[in-house]
Amino acid sequence: MSCTGCCADNKLKELEKIIEKYKDIRGALIPVLHEAQELYGYLPLSVQKKIAEGLNIPLSEVYGVVTFYTQFSLNPKGKYKISVCLGTACYVKGAGEIYDKISEILNIKSGECTPDGLFSLDACRCIGACGLAPVITINEDVHGRLTVDDVPGIIQKYIDKEKEAKDQEKLVEA
Amino acid sequence: MSEFVTLTIDGKEVKAPKGATVLEAAKSAGIHIPTLCFLKDINEIGACRMCIVDVGARSFQAACAYPVSEGLNVITNSPKIRETRRVTLELILSNHDRECLTCVRSQNCELQKLAKELNVKDIRYEGENQEFPIDDLSPSIVRDPNKCVLCRRCVSVCNEVQSVGAIGVVDRGFNSTVSSPFNFALNDTPCVNCGQCIVVCPVGALYEKSSVEKVWDALANEDLHVVVQTAPAVRAALGEEFGYPIGTRVTGKMVAALKRLGFAKVFDTDTAADLTIMEEGTELVERIKNNGKLPLITSCSPGWIKFCEHNYPDMLDNLSSCKSPQNMFGAVLKSYYAEKMGIDPSKIFVVSVMPCTAKKFEAGRPELASTGYPDVDEVITTRELAQMIKEAGIDFMNLPDEQFDDPMGEATGAGVIFGATGGVMEAALRSVPYLLTGKDDENIDIKVVRGVEDFKEAELEVNGIKIKAAVVHGLGNARKLLDKIRSGEAEYHFIEVMACPGGCVNGGGQPIQPASVRNETDLRTERAKAIYEEDEAMTIRRSHQNPRVLKMYEEYFEKPGSEKSHKLLHTHYVARENYPEN
Numbered sequence: 001m002s003c004t005g006c007c008a009d010n011k012l013k014e015l016e017k018i019i020e021k022y023k024d025i026r027g028a029l030i031p032v033l034h035e036a037q038e039l040y041g042y043l044p045l046s047v048q049k050k051i052a053e054g055l056n057i058p059l060s061e062v063y064g065v066v067t068f069y070t071q072f073s074l075n076p077k078g079k080y081k082i083s084v085c086l087g088t089a090c091y092v093k094g095a096g097e098i099y100d101k102i103s104e105i106l107n108i109k110s111g112e113c114t115p116d117g118l119f120s121l122d123a124c125r126c127i128g129a130c131g132l133a134p135v136i137t138i139n140e141d142v143h144g145r146l147t148v149d150d151v152p153g154i155i156q157k158y159i160d161k162e163k164e165a166k167d168q169e170k171l172v173e174a
Numbered sequence: 175m176s177e178f179v180t181l182t183i184d185g186k187e188v189k190a191p192k193g194a195t196v197l198e199a200a201k202s203a204g205i206h207i208p209t210l211c212f213l214k215d216i217n218e219i220g221a222c223r224m225c226i227v228d229v230g231a232r233s234f235q236a237a238c239a240y241p242v243s244e245g246l247n248v249i250t251n252s253p254k255i256r257e258t259r260r261v262t263l264e265l266i267l268s269n270h271d272r273e274c275l276t277c278v279r280s281q282n283c284e285l286q287k288l289a290k291e292l293n294v295k296d297i298r299y300e301g302e303n304q305e306f307p308i309d310d311l312s313p314s315i316v317r318d319p320n321k322c323v324l325c326r327r328c329v330s331v332c333n334e335v336q337s338v339g340a341i342g343v344v345d346r347g348f349n350s351t352v353s354s355p356f357n358f359a360l361n362d363t364p365c366v367n368c369g370q371c372i373v374v375c376p377v378g379a380l381y382e383k384s385s386v387e388k389v390w391d392a393l394a395n396e397d398l399h400v401v402v403q404t405a406p407a408v409r410a411a412l413g414e415e416f417g418y419p420i421g422t423r424v425t426g427k428m429v430a431a432l433k434r435l436g437f438a439k440v441f442d443t444d445t446a447a448d449l450t451i452m453e454e455g456t457e458l459v460e461r462i463k464n465n466g467k468l469p470l471i472t473s474c475s476p477g478w479i480k481f482c483e484h485n486y487p488d489m490l491d492n493l494s495s496c497k498s499p500q501n502m503f504g505a506v507l508k509s510y511y512a513e514k515m516g517i518d519p520s521k522i523f524v525v526s527v528m529p530c531t532a533k534k535f536e537a538g539r540p541e542l543a544s545t546g547y548p549d550v551d552e553v554i555t556t557r558e559l560a561q562m563i564k565e566a567g568i569d570f571m572n573l574p575d576e577q578f579d580d581p582m583g584e585a586t587g588a589g590v591i592f593g594a595t596g597g598v599m600e601a602a603l604r605s606v607p608y609l610l611t612g613k614d615d616e617n618i619d620i621k622v623v624r625g626v627e628d629f630k631e632a633e634l635e636v637n638g639i640k641i642k643a644a645v646v647h648g649l650g651n652a653r654k655l656l657d658k659i660r661s662g663e664a665e666y667h668f669i670e671v672m673a674c675p676g677g678c679v680n681g682g683g684q685p686i687q688p689a690s691v692r693n694e695t696d697l698r699t700e701r702a703k704a705i706y707e708e709d710e711a712m713t714i715r716r717s718h719q720n721p722r723v724l725k726m727y728e729e730y731f732e733k734p735g736s737e738k739s740h741k742l743l744h745t746h747y748v749a750r751e752n753y754p755e756n
Binding site: 057058059061062068 | 339342343346356752756
């Protein structure tokens with residue numbers, strides 16, 4: 001039996017515990033969604049169904065809330081989570097073009113993840129680094145004062161980093 | 175006594191009860207404020223900003239949601255208010271698919287009417303437009319989000335009134351739409367096809383899946399013997415499509431129109447309603463006598479049946495195994511009638527005219543084909559029938575009154591009242607004493623089960639056997655009662671459930687009345703009056719006295735609950751998942 005099976009079972013039990021904890025509290029949906037997203041990394045159909053059943057509310061309501069708040073995600077996040085700030089300052093400094101360039105290179109839109117699971121892309125609101133506008137974050141790294149021409153190099157850096165890590169692994173195995 | 179406050183609206187002193195909205199106060203003073211999303215008791219959320227007024231606050235307020243207060247000064251009409259409303263409306267229109275000429279709601283569209291009322295001459299905003307695919311996979315309901323104005327009436331009726339929750343508002347800002355979760359087709363959701371979303375939609379974003387062309391084709395096919403049956407609620411509302419006041423009974427003209435459309439025979443579903451009472455009444459008596467599963471719950475309303483299959487799969491054995499009158503009639507037409515008339519059942523094409531969109535789904539259920547052919551071939555709604563009558567150029571108002579055809583046209587008052595909430599129960603209670611003792615109870619008008627109260631109860635004692643009955647209408651009310659039964663908090667022998675509030679007279683296939691009418695008139699009550707009027711006028715008012723039904727048993731089915739009637743007139747149900755796995 002593969003590991004994914006028992007991991008999935010464990011996660012399901014965790015999710016049930018989360019639902020149980022909030023079950024009879026008014027306004028439980030958002031905290032449950034938060035904790036469920038922490039657990040799964042995103043909120044797929046199966047998780048939302050479970051929450052709807054557990055809290056006894058229609059799935060349409062759960063889905064409505066998930067799609068309303070940008071912090072909830074319907075898709076898994078990549079190993080490297082790219083957030084492009086589209087707040088006012090970044091936007092006037094050309095963040096739109098930066099977003100388009102990343103989207104073009106990775107061939108994904110906001111909220112999506114590359115098929116290899118490496119990158120996900122999100123457009124976000126002001127992250128409070130207006131002095132560095134236009135700014136993006138990749139996981140904890142902040143890249144500021146960007147131009148469109150900087151974008152390919154930055155992405156390549158993470159691809160290289162990943163490749164190095166893989167090569168290292170292979171060496172160790174050998 | 176409620177407390178009153180005094181306020182000023184457009185310089186006029188107005189008294190209004192505390193807690194009333196500015197919209198209500200203005201209405202009572204004869205001042206009209208335009209609305210779009212507002213639908214009394216169903217959607218009062220101030221979403222569309224059409225009803226904005228100046229209450230002296232920093233910004234204009236929505237009159238439909240703003241409460242009156244002592245000394246409040248309201249201005250409903252100024253150049254700035256008119257301009258603001260018009261701009262808002264232009265913005266709504268700028269993202270609306272304006273194919274008005276070919277729209278199903280052309281000339282019965284609240285948006286169109288408002289654009290005229292607010293004198294919109296030009297839509298100044300051109301920008302990005304949303305384009306959505308049309309969801310037409312359901313056999314009953316089509317959803318066209320390109321016409322949606324996001325008023326949320328459908329969401330409210332689906333969630334709050336019906337407690338179905340198949341649709342909701344998804345996404346945010348410019349991307350907001352009304353949709354099923356994960357964009358599933360309505361067909362893949364717990365939608366019960368009741369169509370209440372259609373009758374509250376102000377525009378053409380929701381409508382029935384039309385069968386008009388298929389019926390025209392059948393009528394033009396000389397190989398087919400095309401017969402039609404009409405449900406009791408149709409006659410109580412069809413007139414509205416031709417300018418009659420709400421609640422006008424047009425039975426005779428409806429029959430005349432159907433004959434002119436070319437149907438070989440025009441039958442009354444009421445006949446099958448009487449048959450249903452014989453079968454279901456017998457089922458009740460047997461369950462009570464033999465300690466069978468109780469409460470017995472009626473199975474006439476296909477929206478309710480699907481709701482039960484999704485939400486109460488543990489209670490499917492409580493449902494009467496009787497097919498609905500529509501499908502009983504279809505099965506009778508393709509068996510008994512076919513034999514009697516010497517017509518090959520494969521050549522009989524049964525059309526139903528129903529006040530209901532869920533009947534379309536019901537007709538397509540694979541198990542409802544006891545003769546080897548579908549019991550019912552096509553279902554059209556009251557609205558679709560009106561469309562066909564207009565298309566054929568029939569002058570409805572000047573038609574003579576005509577009678578249903580023999581040999582299946584005889585019905586009783588009990589069959590007619592199936593169209594209003596409490597009707598099936600009343601019809602059953604008119605016959606149960608006879609089925610138990612062979613004698614009739616004197617009481618024929620059982621008024622406690624009539625009317626539009628959410629929940630009604632009746633008790634009947636026959637030969638020492640006490641029968642406790644309950645009636646609910648609207649699925650939200652049904653859910654409350656079913657939960658109580660599940661938990662053991664309530665106990666009954668017999669329950670009538672109708673999916674639509676008010677029963678079939680207010681079904682999802684009935685003529686659409688705009689909010690301006692619905693806010694003032696209780697359609698459920700007005701249309702039910704026509705039904706009870708017809709019942710009163712009938713000479714026979716008990717199902718077990720219907721001569722045709724008696725003859726059918728004598729010549730064909732032997733007795734209620736016989737093997738033959740079980741084969742042709744009864745069915746079974748399936749537990750349903752709410753959504754697909756992935």
